[in-house]
Amino acid sequence: MKKKILLLSTGGTIASKPGPEGLAPSIGSDDILSMIGVLIQNYEVFSKDLLHLDSSNIQPEEWRIIAREVYHCAAQYDGIVITHGTDTMAYTTSILAFMLRNVPIPVVVTGSQLPLEHPLTDGFDNLRTAFAMAASQVPGVFLAFNRKVILGARAVKIRTTGFDAFESVNCDYAGTVDAGGLNINHQVIPPVQGRFVLEDTLCTDVFLIKLTPGLNPEIFDMLLTMNYRGIVIEAFGAGGLHFIHRDLVSKLQKIADHGISVVVCSQCLFERSDFSIYQTGQKVLEKGVIQGFDMTTEAAVTKLIWALGQSQNCEQVRKIFSQSYVGEVAL
Structure with a gap:
């Protein structure tokens, strides 16, 4: 049976098109699904647009929107993929890991350094990794980029334009992709220790x-x-x-x-x-x-x-x- 995966779109470079003032988020989750086609044929995929923002504009108010959507949808899906801009992606994955206490499914955040419509985009590869991790049945919040999967609270953006944009700092990768497929390092993934709760009260001061x-x-x-x-x-x-x-x-x-x-x-x-x-x-x-x-x-x-x-x-x-x-x- 195919895994049920929800794709939530928040904007970012992956969803951007050139405009008079530069790149700006312009395409939605349905457009993303139609573009990646064959990459998701092994999954039953559903989609929803949450936001259309450059990640520089994703702040605590948006974190709550994303976290609440995951919380309310988690029981209906085997995994969730969130597309997001790269600039604040590590902040979002970190806070989601704390807010979504004991999340019982994989929640995987990804994006790209070039828009999905660009002929040389890295978005297809990143989405491929993200969907594989979302279907893995390994619970937690993760960041997927450049064939690597990183614990949400260990990710740091280290490059502004390179495709190898994120690193897992002071922690081994949660997963890697090679000729053998998706290799998950279960030793670094914290176990679920309690019921799933949403803790979205934040202090922004x-x-x-x-x-x-x-x-x-x-x-x-x-x-x-x-x-x-x-x-x-x-x-x-x-x-x-x-x-x-x-x-x-x-x-x-x-x-x-x-x-x-x-x-x-x-x-x-x-x-x-x-x-x-x-x-x-x-x-x-x-x-x-x-x-x-x-x-x-x-x-x-x-x-x-x-x-x-x-x-x-x-x-x-x-x-x-x-x-x-x-x-x-x-x-």
């Missing part, structure tokens, strides 16, 4: 800051006046912040005193941060910051947005970050 030498600590005072509830800091190396000349560390105490959750991870793309190694890192730990360890920036930001939606109590947020829900961190 989260700010991401990348440290640079000489950064003025007063920026944290500004964030206080703007009523941010969470801050993600990309620190140096294994977790360094400067405290000579410009004392960032003491500012973090003020932030903590105001009940704002601070997550600190590394600017380095690979390997984990560890604040116990250096004096600067230990000073930060004393101020109550939350370690990001080997999380991607996309996962750290979206997990904080999601965690603060569950509770704005700093200790509860810390407890949430002490767990790995969807393989987002190796604790």
Whole structure:
């Protein structure tokens, strides 16, 4: 029996056509299905247009739309494929992984670097991989691109135009495609541990800051006046912040005193941060910051947005970050 797959279209390059102001999403899910034809002959495919947006315009409001649609449709299908623009795709896959707790079917997000109508598009190959993963009966949220399948909360876009646009950071691929077909690495895929629930209450008052030498600590005072509830800091190396000349560390105490959750991870793309190694890192730990360890920036930001939606109590947020829900961190 053919697997029932739902295709949800949100726009992006894969659905774009050239216009007077450049590429813009112009084709819908039915058009995509008619174009990929033979690629989906082994599946029973249904389609629905959710959005027609460049992914730069996909924000928390759109995340909720996508998550709610998946939640309401999951019981009717064996898998779901979502077409999406590449620029914010890793943020979307990360937040969907958190919002769709214990999703019982594969939810696979994909797109392309060239429009589907372009003669050299990578879209056909990416859709082929996405549909294969959606029919795999392996539950979870995934990103499929360039014959690779990545855990949703481990994906990072690393190239602006190359077809090998995404990498699985600090985690092996969830799947790869070669002459043997789709090879799934079950060891990296977190098991379903409970009933399927939609947790779509989010707190968007989260700010991401990348440290640079000489950064003025007063920026944290500004964030206080703007009523941010969470801050993600990309620190140096294994977790360094400067405290000579410009004392960032003491500012973090003020932030903590105001009940704002601070997550600190590394600017380095690979390997984990560890604040116990250096004096600067230990000073930060004393101020109550939350370690990001080997999380991607996309996962750290979206997990904080999601965690603060569950509770704005700093200790509860810390407890949430002490767990790995969807393989987002190796604790």
